[in-house]
Amino acid sequence: MAFSRDPLDELVVPDGTEAKEVDLVTDGDVLVGGRSTVEFGVRGRNVLAGEGVEFGGAIEAEGDCRLDMWCDVAENVLVGQDAYIGERVHVSGEMKVAGDLDIGDDVEIDEGFEANGWIVIRNPMPTIVFLFVYLKHLLLIGEDETAQKLVSEIVDEDEKIETEPLVIPQNATVSDDAWRVSTPATIGDDCRLHGNVRAETIDVGTDTTIFGSLRARGDVTVGSGTRIHGDLTTRKGDVTIDGDARILGDVSCADLEIGPEAEIDGTIRANGEITMGTTEREPE
Incomplete structure (x- = not known):
């Protein structure tokens, strides 16, 4: 530690x-x-x-x-x-x-x-x-x-x-309703949480399930295999959704990077660029 x-x-x-x-x-x-x-x-x-x-x-x-x-x-x-x-x-x-x-x-x-x-x-x-x-x-x-x-x-x-x-x-x-902090938030792998997360920045690991929305002032990262049962919103930051993560709600951000198999069920509002990931090709 x-x-x-x-x-x-x-x-x-x-x-x-x-x-x-x-x-x-x-x-x-x-x-x-x-x-x-x-x-x-x-x-x-x-x-x-x-x-x-x-x-x-x-x-x-x-x-x-x-x-x-x-x-x-x-x-x-x-x-x-x-x-x-x-x-x-x-x-x-x-x-x-x-x-x-x-x-x-x-x-x-x-x-x-x-x-x-x-x-x-x-x-x-x-x-x-x-x-x-x-x-x-x-x-x-x-x-x-x-x-x-x-x-x-x-x-x-x-x-x-x-x-x-x-x-x-x-x-x-x-x-159970909300996790509210005025600091950055890091949520690990294989977690299962209830409540909306409110923080300065948010980094969620892989294969985690959150029954609530994510809202941050800065950047938000969602790991592969993670499910967010709510909206994902950041005031000024960028959003990265890795791998096959899924957002069951709207996404609002500056720049957005989406993994090759990631899913967003709601509306996307990005003030900047939207980058779609592609599956890496195996070397010949």
């Missing part, structure tokens, strides 16, 4: 992520920037959330869970290892922790909590804030190797976890 910039300056949906009924499910970690609203529950390896994040469902973390102050969770919190809960966090359900629980002041857990390890009542350091500020500082002064070493220790590379984290930037809104 390598960082070349602020880790929370982009929406990143890793390969294989699915929106299953009321939960976002991923094999890797889940990182949520401060003051974001996630109307789903989340299920992943480690779950880390910044200050003031709202979760509309349960949290299930195979590893650790760290919630900074003022977070609100609408259902249960189930943690496979240790939990670090900042002050004034509210959990509407119950909290079960297989390891140690480090908990701050004025935390409300409506249906009670239990931990198999130590329970320490204090104000844990806002880990996610410290982590990203420190990483950003290291990158600004050119200490890329030190930053990479820190990240490696955090994600425990000895366990050979290769899945990149699900990253939701600060002030984002993620729901």
Whole structure:
């Protein structure tokens, strides 16, 4: 897992992520920037959330869970290892922790909590804030190797976890209706998501299905085999639709490049050039 910039300056949906009924499910970690609203529950390896994040469902973390102050969770919190809960966090359900629980002041857990390890009542350091500020500082002064070493220790590379984290930037809104961010968005391969995606730029991988539209200020790329069940619109950017991708709606953009077997079911509005791809000829 390598960082070349602020880790929370982009929406990143890793390969294989699915929106299953009321939960976002991923094999890797889940990182949520401060003051974001996630109307789903989340299920992943480690779950880390910044200050003031709202979760509309349960949290299930195979590893650790760290919630900074003022977070609100609408259902249960189930943690496979240790939990670090900042002050004034509210959990509407119950909290079960297989390891140690480090908990701050004025935390409300409506249906009670239990931990198999130590329970320490204090104000844990806002880990996610410290982590990203420190990483950003290291990158600004050119200490890329030190930053990479820190990240490696955090994600425990000895366990050979290769899945990149699900990253939701600060002030984002993620729901069954829409994914709204003011940053670029990268959606991986073999994902299945519900909701319209709104971002600065959008890059969708291969064989992904999105039940919603795509709208960006800049460029939009759709990988081969992907299905977009909605319109694709960009204000000033170009659109590239690779391979046999299919857009079940209208496309509006500047320049448009269409793969050899790509399909657009609706109307095309391109202010610039439209380039039609051709199937490569096999060498004689």
